[in-house]
Amino acid sequence: MEYAPRLLRAGVSAELHQWPGTFHGSQAILSAEVRPRQTAELAAALRRAMAG
Structure with a gap:
């Protein structure tokens, strides 16, 4: 939780x-209900980063 603010500073x-109720690496659990949202947000963040 502190890593991102430190990077920004x-x-x-x-x-x-x-994503409340999840843990680091929980995206690897294919049956998790939150996984599609995690995947979509990650893809959007990567698109923003690649766009400059």
Whole structure:
């Protein structure tokens, strides 16, 4: 939780996304109800980063 704000303070572009009730790596659980939302938000963040 502190990593993204530290990156931002250092001038690094960063986004922090939270999904209540999940844990680091929970996106790997294919049957998780939140997984499609996680995947969509990750893809959108990558598109924004690649667009510059």
